[in-house]
Amino acid sequence: MAAGAAPQGAPTVEEQEEAAGVGILLQISMLVLAFVLSHLLRRRRVYYLPEASASLLIGLIVGGLASVSNAQKSTRRWFNFREELFFLFLLPPIIFQSGFSLAPKPFFSNFGAIITFAIVGTLIASIVTGVLVYLAGLIHLVYRMPLVECMMFGALVSATDPVTVLSIFQELATDVNLYALVFGESVLNDAMAISLYRTMASLRTNASSQNIFVVILRFLENFFGSMSTGVGAGFISALLFKYSTLGVENLYNLESCLFVVFPYFSYMLAEGFGLSGIVSILFTGIVMKRYTFSNLSEDSQRFTAALFHLLSSLAETFVFIYMGFDIAMERQSWSHIGFIFFSVIFILVARAANVFSCAFLVNLVRPPQRQISRQYQQALWYSGLRGAMAFALALQSVHDLPDGHGQTILSATISIVVLTVLLIGGSTSTMLEALHVVGDGNEGRRPSSLEDQENYEGNNNAGNIELGSEEGTSTTSKFKLKLQEIQKNTPSLAALDRNYLTPFFTSQNGDSDDDEHGPNREPRRSNELQDLESHGLPARETG
Numbered sequence: 440m441a442a443g444a445a446p447q448g449a450p451t452v453e454e455q456e457e458a459a460g461v462g463i464l465l466q467i468s469m470l471v472l473a474f475v476l477s478h479l480l481r482r483r484r485v486y487y488l489p490e491a492s493a494s495l496l497i498g499l500i501v502g503g504l505a506s507v508s509n510a511q512k513s514t515r516r517w518f519n520f521r522e523e524l525f526f527l528f529l530l531p532p533i534i535f536q537s538g539f540s541l542a543p544k545p546f547f548s549n550f551g552a553i554i555t556f557a558i559v560g561t562l563i564a565s566i567v568t569g570v571l572v573y574l575a576g577l578i579h580l581v582y583r584m585p586l587v588e589c590m591m592f593g594a595l596v597s598a599t600d601p602v603t604v605l606s607i608f609q610e611l612a613t614d615v616n617l618y619a620l621v622f623g624e625s626v627l628n629d630a631m632a633i634s635l636y637r638t639m640a641s642l643r644t645n646a647s648s649q650n651i652f653v654v655i656l657r658f659l660e661n662f663f664g665s666m667s668t669g670v671g672a673g674f675i676s677a678l679l680f681k682y683s684t685l686g687v688e689n690l691y692n693l694e695s696c697l698f699v700v701f702p703y704f705s706y707m708l709a710e711g712f713g714l715s716g717i718v719s720i721l722f723t724g725i726v727m728k729r730y731t732f733s734n735l736s737e738d739s740q741r742f743t744a745a746l747f748h749l750l751s752s753l754a755e756t757f758v759f760i761y762m763g764f765d766i767a768m769e770r771q772s773w774s775h776i777g778f779i780f781f782s783v784i785f786i787l788v789a790r791a792a793n794v795f796s797c798a799f800l801v802n803l804v805r806p807p808q809r810q811i812s813r814q815y816q817q818a819l820w821y822s823g824l825r826g827a828m829a830f831a832l833a834l835q836s837v838h839d840l841p842d843g844h845g846q847t848i849l850s851a852t853i854s855i856v857v858l859t860v861l862l863i864g865g866s867t868s869t870m871l872e873a874l875h876v877v878g879d880g881n882e883g884r885r886p887s888s889l890e891d892q893e894n895y896e897g898n899n900n901a902g903n904i905e906l907g908s909e910e911g912t913s914t915t916s917k918f919k920l921k922l923q924e925i926q927k928n929t930p931s932l933a934a935l936d937r938n939y940l941t942p943f944f945t946s947q948n949g950d951s952d953d954d955e956h957g958p959n960r961e962p963r964r965s966n967e968l969q970d971l972e973s974h975g976l977p978a979r980e981t982g
Contacts, residue, residue: 465501466757469764473497473756486868488605491759491826491860500764505654506767526717529754530831534717535702536751537626538724543621547933552620552811556819559800560793560807561597565635565678567789568782575781582775584844591639591840592848595833596786596855597793598632599625602827607867611877617815621822626725629828630718634662636832640839665709665718672705672719673726677944680734694739696824699746701727717828729936730944758827759860762853779851783858790823821870824850824859853912 476497477490488496546553569590576583584592606623608618638658676698685694702720709719732740798816806810811819833852837845871877 467761469497469760470756473760474752477756482760485822487865489860489864489867490609490931494756495763495857495860498760498765499767500763502764502767511518525831525834529758530717530827531702531706531720532747532750532754533758533827534629534721535724536747538721539627539728541623541626541725541728541749542619543729545615546623547817547936549619549623550712550933551624551804552797553627555797555801556620556624556793558631560624560797561628561631562635563796564597564786564789564793565590565593565632567593567598568785568790571785571788572645572778572782575785580777581781582778582847583604585643587639587643588840588844588848591636591643591836592851593789594632594635594639595827595836595848596782596829596852597635597718597789598825598828598832599630599823600629600828604822604824604864604867607864607871611868611871613871613877617818617876620811620815620819624819626721630662630666630715632828632832633717634658634665636835637661641851643839661714661849664712664862665714665716666722668709668712669705669719669722670726672701672708673723673731674944676701676723676727677730677734680731681944681946685736691736691738691742691826694735695742695746698727698731698735698739698743702729729931730940733945755827758830762830762856766857775847775850776897778847779854782851783855785853786823786825790820794820796825814876818871818874818876821863821867824863826855826860830856 473490473494476493480488480490480493560786569586569592572581572584572592573586573589575581576589603905605618605622608621635658638654638661641657642654680694680698685691685697702723705723706716706720710716732743735743794816798811798819829852833845836848839845840848868877
C-alpha cells in the first residue's frame, strides 16, 4: 500500500471533506428551520407546540430520514455530539444567561422561597427518585442498579429546565411571584443537581474510604466552593469596570470584550480548582447582571445583552435539535423500557414531594397574605420539565458508569426530556387556565407603578393568598408566629444589597431602585421586556 493511502473501504480525504460540508449544512439548516418555525408559532400564539418541542420534532424528523438513507454513517460522523463541546461551548452560555436574565426585584423578594425550593427541594427530589428506583430494582420491577448509581440518576433528573413553560407564562401574563419562583428555582437547582451528581460520582469511585459525613463535606465543598468562585469573579469584574472608566474613554470594544471574557474566566477558574465550572458561571451571571452591568456604557450594555441572549438561544435550540436527532440515529437502550416507564412515574412523585413539602416550610414563616396557594403549588409541580442540564449529566454518566448502566440512564433521561417537553410543555396553557392563575384575575396582583412595586412584597392578594383564619392548633400558631418574628428581625438580602453592596460595587446610589430603573434602563428594556413588562413590572420610568 502506498504511503498516505487510505485503507481499503475507508473514505478518502475528498469524501470526508464533502461529508463534513453536508453535515455542517444540515446543522445550519435545522437551526434556521427551528428559529423560523418558533417565530411563526409565537406569532400565531400556538401554545400546544412550544419552541423547544418544535426543535425536538425537527431533530426527530431529520434524524429519521437520515437513518433510513445510505448516508447514515457519514451524517452520524459529522453530527457527532462530543461531551467536551457541550460542556465547554454550549452549556456555559445557557447557564450564564439563566443567571444574567434574572429580574432582581421579584427574585430578591422571593429569595427565601427560591433557596428552599432549589436546595432543600432538589435534595428531596434526588433522594426520593434514587430510593424509589433502587427499591423497584430490588423487587425486579425495573433494571437493577447499585444504590449510589440510582442516587446519581436521581441527582441528574432533578435538574429542571422550564424554558418552555416560562415562555408561555410570559405570553399569558401570569403573576410575577409565580414566575419568579419557577424561574429562580430552575436557575439555582441546576447548581444543586451538578454538585449532588459529582458528590455521588466521587462516592462511587471511593466508596470504601468515605462515610456519610465525608460525603456531606465533599458536597458542601463543591457547591459553596463553586458558588464562591463565581461570586468572587463577578465582584472582581464589577470593581474593574467601576474604576477602569473604559466607557468614558470610548473604549467600547475593549469594554465589551472584557465583559464577555469574564464568565469563561470564572468557569475555567472553578474547573482548575476541581470545582464545578457550571455552578460558578451561574453565580457569575447573577452577580455580573446585578453589579457589573450597570457599570458599562450604554453601547456595551446593548451589545453584551444581545450577544448573550443570542448565544443562549443558539445553544439551547441546538441541544433540543440534537436530542431529537440522537433518538432517531442512535441505538438507545430501549431493552429496559420498564426502567424508563417507572422513572417517569418516580420523578413525578419526587417532584410532588419536593414542591408540597417545601411550600409547607415556606408557608410556616410567611405571613397569611403571602402564603403560596394550592393553585401555585400545583403550577410549580407541573413546571418541572427536564432539559439541557439533565441531558448533559446523562451524557456524562455514560462515561462514569460501567456495564451499560450509563447508556440505560441516558435513554431514560432522553425519554423523560422528550415526554416532559412535548406533553407538559404543550399543555401548560391549559393547566394555567384550569388553575385560574392567568387572565384578568391576575391584573390586580401585578404592580403598575414604582410605589406599588415597593409595597407589593407585603400586600400581595388574590390568587397568591391563603387566608390564615384556620391556623390549626394553638401550638402550630405559636410556632408559626415565632418563625415569622425571627424572619422579621433578620436583615433581608434586599436591604444588604441596597445599603452596602450596590453602593460599593456600582456607581449607583444605595437609594436607587433595581437596575431596570437606573440611568441605563433602555438597554435593559430591550433585553428584559418580556421578563418585566409582561408581568407588570415597568421597564422604564414614567413621569
